[in-house]
Amino acid sequence: MFGITGKLVVNDDVFVDIAMAALQKVEDVIRQQRKGAFAGLGRLLSGKMGTKVFVQKNDGENGDPGSVSFDLRLVMVYGVVIPEVAEKVREAVIKDVSAITGYHVDRVDITVERLVHPDEVEKDA
Numbered sequence: 169m170f171g172i173t174g175k176l177v178v179n180d181d182v183f184v185d186i187a188m189a190a191l192q193k194v195e196d197v198i199r200q201q202r203k204g205a206f207a208g209l210g211r212l213l214s215g216k217m218g219t220k221v222f223v224q225k226n227d228g229e230n231g232d233p234g235s236v237s238f239d240l241r242l243v244m245v246y247g248v249v250i251p252e253v254a255e256k257v258r259e260a261v262i263k264d265v266s267a268i269t270g271y272h273v274d275r276v277d278i279t280v281e282r283l284v285h286p287d288e289v290e291k292d293a
Contacts, residue, residue: 175228177227195256243282246283254278257278
């Protein structure tokens with residue numbers, strides 16, 4: 169456009185924010201508003217024992233965007249099909265990170281750290 173080049177660096181916290189926003193779009197991971205038995209799920213999943221996002225990035229050279237890898241530590245509702253939810257999480261994170269930052273997503277590793285039983289969610293609602 170203008171013929172001027174320079175380096176673009178996106179802070180790690182930006183990637184964490186994008187990943188957390190992407191997770192909110194995935195059923196049974198983080199939901200701010202739930203009705204019925206899962207009403208308290210958002211608070212449970214975003215609390216101290218909830219979802220954690222770790223980022224490893226490599227900044228690009230010569231104006232090229234960099235690459236980034238994620239390590240997600242998730243809490244899910246007991247009874248979900250974990251591989252299906254994990255795939256939806258990967259797709260959402262990759263799509264949003266690529267679209268917003270231009271960085272290439274190398275990996276999205278997922279560890280399910282805890283399953284929350286529906287009755288436990290109901291008590292905490």
